[in-house]
Amino acid sequence: MKRAVALIAVAIAVAIGATIVAGRDDPGSGTVADRARDIAAGLRCPVCLNLSVADSPSRLAGEMRAAIASRVRSGETDEEIRAYFVDRYGEWILLEPTRRGLNLLPWALPVVALVAGLAVWLALVRRRPQRDDMAVSQSERRRIEHELRGLEEST
Amino acid sequence: MNARRWRVVVITAVPVLALVLLLASGIGNDPRDVPSELVAGRAPSFSLPSLTGDETISSADLGGQAVVLNFWASWCVPCREEHGALDAAWDRYRERGVVVLGVNVEDARPDALEYVEEFGGSWPLVTDPGSRTSIAFGRFGVPETFVIAPDGTIVAKMVGAVTYEWLVDKIEGALRSEATS
Numbered sequence: 001m002k003r004a005v006a007l008i009a010v011a012i013a014v015a016i017g018a019t020i021v022a023g024r025d026d027p028g029s030g031t032v033a034d035r036a037r038d039i040a041a042g043l044r045c046p047v048c049l050n051l052s053v054a055d056s057p058s059r060l061a062g063e064m065r066a067a068i069a070s071r072v073r074s075g076e077t078d079e080e081i082r083a084y085f086v087d088r089y090g091e092w093i094l095l096e097p098t099r100r101g102l103n104l105l106p107w108a109l110p111v112v113a114l115v116a117g118l119a120v121w122l123a124l125v126r127r128r129p130q131r132d133d134m135a136v137s138q139s140e141r142r143r144i145e146h147e148l149r150g151l152e153e154s155t
Numbered sequence: 156m157n158a159r160r161w162r163v164v165v166i167t168a169v170p171v172l173a174l175v176l177l178l179a180s181g182i183g184n185d186p187r188d189v190p191s192e193l194v195a196g197r198a199p200s201f202s203l204p205s206l207t208g209d210e211t212i213s214s215a216d217l218g219g220q221a222v223v224l225n226f227w228a229s230w231c232v233p234c235r236e237e238h239g240a241l242d243a244a245w246d247r248y249r250e251r252g253v254v255v256l257g258v259n260v261e262d263a264r265p266d267a268l269e270y271v272e273e274f275g276g277s278w279p280l281v282t283d284p285g286s287r288t289s290i291a292f293g294r295f296g297v298p299e300t301f302v303i304a305p306d307g308t309i310v311a312k313m314v315g316a317v318t319y320e321w322l323v324d325k326i327e328g329a330l331r332s333e334a335t336s
Contacts, residue, residue: 046295059261060294063286088293090192 036069039081043068044095052095191293191312198224198303199291203281206259206267212281214307221248221329222303223255223322226289228262229270231297237316238274244322245278252305253326258283260297304329 045056097103202213227234245255255278259267302311302325311325
């Protein structure tokens, strides 16, 4: 039992750690084209439905890709370029919201639900009647033995 | 129903009800109604070639004047719907120093010129090479209209066709903000 709880605790810790590591931004390595494409892939195309700037065939998205590449070449960091678009379009432009404030809810809720589920499970397990409480009474034992004997005789 | 069963019902129903209310709160929202980050902020500067290509109009040239910056295209149906409202506002406010500036975007120049010939309108028209000004203003589509106060503050933004009443209300607001500042 204690081992199971410890394993679950470790699994939760690993999940939280992986989420934090995955949330870290790339410091901005790679070629201009790679960086521009990565940034464009994280921005929502303003004139399409649910397409990134990288994937959209629209003219505005194409010109946004050119603007991103130009900013990469001029030495701006990925974060600065994303901030430029957020300043104009709001956080709506980000396909993945920033991980702060209320935006953390989608990441935090599964962990909270897991911990709450674990707590409920532990509470139910602790409440379960012990084996002694389930002892069979003398009359029930006699009835069971009687029925078993009946079974053996019939076979 | 005994107390234990009630407790189970409440424990199950409360989160479900909360989730339903959360989802229901968004049902009436217009997915295209995106609040602008720029309203109440300073308008980005711009320098744009005129549609006829013979001059350049920059934000510096318009300093101290209220500006109605209207992004449009000849292929855009709502742009045709709002054309009369822009025309009427231009007629009413040009003497008071208000400038309507039409920014033609994502369009072919001959089509844009043909549109102007068909619908009329004498306010200045410019183009937006590379959509740089569109991006600087956070434009989503066309038509889109910004009302800029004489001090350079964006006082209003409309996504979609504007009405004459909306323009009058926002231009008067922009002119009042100048009077009180």
